Amino acid sequence: MSATDSYIARIEGTCGAESDIIVVLKFDKKDQALEKILKKAVLKSKIADMIYDLRFEEYSFRVYASGKIIFRGIQNKQTLNKILAELLL
Amino acid sequence: MYENSREQVAKFINAKESSEIIFTRGTTEAINLAAYSWGLNNLQKDDEVLISLIEHHSNIIPWEITAKLRGFKIKYASVTSEGILDLKDFENKINSKTKIVCLNHVSNVTGIANDIKQLSKFVHEHGAVLLVDGAQSVPHMKVDVQDINVDFLAFSGHKMLGPTGIGVLYVKKALLQKMVPYQGGGEMIKDVTFNSQSQQCTINWNEPPWKFEAGTPNIDGAVGMAAAIKYLEKIGMDNILAHEQSLTKYAVDKMKSLNKISLYGPTDSSKCGIIPFNITGLSSHDVALLCDSYGIAIRSGYHCAQPLHQMLQLQSSVRASFYLYNTTEEIDRFIEVLKELQTL
Secondary structure, three states: OOHHHHOEEEEEEOOOOOOOEEEEEOHHHHHHHHHHHHHHOEEEEEEOOOEEEEEEOOEEEEEEOOOEEEEOOOOOHHHHHHHHHHHHO | OHHHHHHHHHHHOOOOOHHHEEEEOOHHHHHHHHHHHHHHHHOOOOOEEEEEOOOOHHHOHHHHHHHHHHOOEEEEEOEOOOOOEOHHHHHHHOOOOEEEEEEEOEOOOOOOEOOHHHHHHHHHHOOOEEEEEOOOOOOOOOOOHHHHOOOEEEEEOHHHOOOOOOEEEEEOHHHHOOOOOOOOOEOOEEEEEEEOOOOEEEEEEOOOOHHHOOEOOOHHHHHHHHHHHHHHHHHOHHHHHHHHHHHHHHHHHHHHOOOOEEEOOOOOOOOOOEEEEEEOOOOHHHHHHHHHHOOOOOEEEOOOOHHHHHHOOOOOEEEEEOOOOOOHHHHHHHHHHHHHHHOO
16 A cells, blocks of 8 residues: 555546546545645645646646545656656655 | 246336236346347347447347357448438438348437337338337337337336336237247256257257246336336326426527537427537546536536447547436536536
């Protein structure tokens, strides 16, 4: 079990031609995870403390207060795991 | 109770007999049953199956698999730029080799209904049989299998307020005799006799529909589905359709006034309660996740209809859908969320 597993419930590839990945946070850990992410990523915009448009290194992603994160254009699981580890640890 | 449920389903779709109702796990398994039990035993190498490109994968894959096993050919009828069945192409592709035509009644992406009664007449004139995927029609409108004259009709319990894991394949009685079970064991056999001389078992099938229901049946599922039907009938299928069409019109009119929204398919009032769309600059998944944050459940992606998305040149789409429990107030809330989304 990796350290990020304590925050992540599951990772889903989306259905469609886009290469989006959805990360679903564990319900009881989502607020803690969100706090960590907001400290490390650059906030581009937000809507009513519900949706955060963020950037980390060269990657753009959105975090939803419901506990879901959508990453765009990440080609492999290794890169995703690296980003998640840096954001959540 | 299980057999009473079968009677209730038969009455609901106006089947001549309850023996024409085979319980399955859902629409997908129902179409697989038709493909394996009827398709593998009635289609030969030079035969053709005609399917439309609007279909859900569940009405494509079972035929693709069995085509590879038996060697028959699949032809695909195209769609117009609005995502509706291209009737000219359909007419061009049907011929004396066509043995079965597989179409949805209502598209799970566009909400547009095929004129099945008319298409059925045309298919039968060509000597083929017609399988209809009724997953998006049976829960939403009155479907009378004798009136529309279909040979197979597949639908699911969970799309009509019933439980998951239960569905139906309606098969016209004359075709039941042309089907061979593709799953064995349980209620589907009358007896299995071991002959000690030949060292073989002789199997005597049960009568339809039990012949096609191998294993322990999903009794609670069937009873739950029948209870859902009773509830729907109490409200009235015509009332349900009218309510959905009115909600759809209400939502479409409001969505048309939003700047970044692209709506797909015809938006007239005959549409069932499904609205496919995208928002410029946002992926369908972004839209779905945002709506989810506000407690609004919509679907994003291909909706298990990738060929239709290819034809419409869409990467994916968002689908808002309505049923009898939705209200105009909920649509107002949905529109407010879409407006917020436009600011992203």
